[in-house]
Amino acid sequence: MARESATLSTGDGKLTEEVSAFATSLGADLVGIAPVERFSGAPLRMSPQGLLPDARCVIVVGIHHPDACVELGGEPTPQDVGPYAVQYWMNSALDDISFLIARFLEGKGYAGLPIAASNIWRYRGYKDLAVNFAPDLAHRYAAVAAGLGEIGYSGLCLVPQFGPRVRFVSVVTNASLVASPMYHGEPLCDRCMECVKRCPNDVFRKETRGMATVEIGGRKFSFPDTNKWRCAWTENFDLSMSLPVPEKVDEEVVLRHLERYGRHKGEEGSCLKFCMVPALRYYEPDYCRAPRRKKMVSQDAPETLRDAVLRIVRRECLDAAAAGDIRLFPEAGPVHPQLFLPDARTVISLGARMPEHAETRACFRRRLMYAAMDVCRLLDRAGHSSVCMTRISDPLVARRLGILADSAAYATVLTSARLPAFTERPQGQAVKSDTDALRSLCKDAGADLVGFFNLRRFSAFREAWTASGARLPEGCRVEDAGDVFGAWVPVREKRTVRLQGPDDVLPGSKSVIVIGVKLPDASVDTAKVTPAETVGPYVFASYEVLLHLEDIAYAVIRRLNACGYRAALTCDLTGLASTVASPRGPLPNMRANALPAALAGLAVIGRHGCPMTPQFGVRQRFIAIATDMEMESDPLLRADPCATCDGRCVAVCPTGALAHPQPELRVEKVAYRAPVVDQYACDWAARLGLSGREGPSYCGLDSDRTLPECRTCEAAMDAVASVRWGVQKHHLQICEECVRVCPAHLIAGKEESG
Ligand code: SF4
Ligand code: SF4
Ligand code: SF4
Incomplete structure (x- = not known):
């Protein structure tokens, strides 16, 4: 058995232990460290260094599928997933772990680039990357590189403890950690060929291009070079298993079938269900069709x-x-x-x-x-x-x-x-009814920034808003009534945009708590510009940070409730924000909660209309909690990073959405820009994906369409209908140019505050 050369750099043992303990505290069942040298066989665009040029290692975390969820799921057909549905939440938990490890590393002074557990792909490869369904980093290979297991005949990573019943996530970092040894135990795949026999789409025998071989850390693994479109027929595209799978499957064939029959359901992969490593495999036909995993029952009372x-x-x-x-x-x-x-x-x-x-x-x-x-x-x-x-x-x-x-x-x-x-029936833990206690509670729950304002200030702001003459976005916009894959089906949606307030979120509100969480710097710094030329990690961070904010808000709301207060959370308190396209569906854009952040004394509003703080510039997101608890407002922030900036956000915007100056708002004698931009132009790029530079071209889409002079819904409908989105429409990835280039985090902190 080949052993890798002893050239791996030695790492920081204490930090390695801390990272591992932190991951375990978050629920990890497996943690391994893969030095970048073990990725030398990976395409640069899917490698740690392609993503983060000064990367030194990859932290790989695995969580185990509860065995019975795998063994009893997928019955009577793989599309009846049953308890295997837990995997959706496992992915979600892995996303949280990845994001939190990156924050942990940043807190120690290192770059941490969290990668999503799943569902951010370039379906058709990209430029010289001839890989379909290409993730930013293949976690299964990273897991092998982190010494956690081996690649089996199915192409899945098998680990000695759980076989294939484990899902992984990775964080790329420039921290130097101690490499985990490669796995050199008993072979984990004994070529039992159950994966081959059980595959409903015959993926391991039909349309294969022979055997693929990957080399990881000096070890070689061979498995059938399958047609991913065939594999994804049910698993990803949700086509019904009752349809015969054609002899040749590609994107066009998938799209035709989706157009004719529509999506049915996802599936439990048979290659996973019917596989178990030989040492732990046993059968109990009266219990389930799958092999079961031998395990020790704990002696706990x-x-x-x-x-x-x-x-x-x-x-x-x-x-x-x-x-x-x-x-x-x-x-x-x-x-x-x-x-x-x-x-x-x-x-x-x-x-x-x-x-x-x-x-x-x-x-x-x-x-x-x-x-x-x-x-x-x-x-x-x-x-x-x-x-x-x-x-x-x-x-x-x-x-x-x-x-x-x-x-x-x-x-x-x-x-x-x-x-x-x-x-x-837990009673919940009460919190002292003062803002200092609440601020500590929010920080303990993971907030980076916390501020408060009350209804008196919101009323003053409402008057200032009216006086500013700020125009609200148009009352009609284009929505997609089509399936998640394939052509846009543009329909016109009438919408009444009005300035909303705390009462719209929680009738009887008296105050608002605003919480901010920082985006990992590496997620912004690496977007589009490193050899991987990807937007995926940025997209991941932008939705994951919102979930993390919701989790913090949840903890705060529960504590407020325990004290007898009512509370409700929102990502867009004023209701003025538009959305940005993402593989997780439309997300509130970076301007969402800009005004609440300003009113809570945490932020000012930049030329791009997004909130900017002295601590992190534009690199954070906010959530607002409306509550009926009385609070004093925090002092407003006085700062203007834009005053010393060259206005690069305006220059890079692909649709000229920032060309016009914003109206001024005066609240308690402090002047702010209103977070108002040319919304039609901004939506063209960020919501509809009609500017390649904003993100779509980085996932191989040709969706650049010229912004029309006549700003009508019809023009937008024609434009989205003219793009060949294919299946990538579902995985549209946007990184707002104005956010990416904004240097406010470098200017920030030098400004006067208070
Ligand atoms: S089912 Fe058998 S052949 Fe397939 S990966 Fe698992 S152990 Fe290997
Ligand atoms: S890029 Fe410059 S001008 Fe634009 S918002 Fe950031 S700091 Fe202000
Ligand atoms: S760069 Fe993108 S998000 Fe920013 S204003 Fe322009 S279109 Fe909108």
């Missing part, structure tokens, strides 16, 4: 497991949780847990009240799903079969366990562990 479950319930600030014996669900009743987990012994119900406000409700729901996944993973780790996100009726389970309440949502976890019955 049932009470210990129960307490661990309750710690998750309290950490997630759930409103109710209960566990009961399987015998509470008799055959004659309406719910049959054994249909979903044949060896179920305990049924656990987790409940969270659902706020009326839609944005706040979505955040509460996300935390409930995380709680279910984490309880399931906890029990799985202890060696017990456990599933969540099945089709079981969550409300009926909650009712049977006595915690069903109005306006609440529930999630169910089934496990073979025998837990003592419990019913828990």
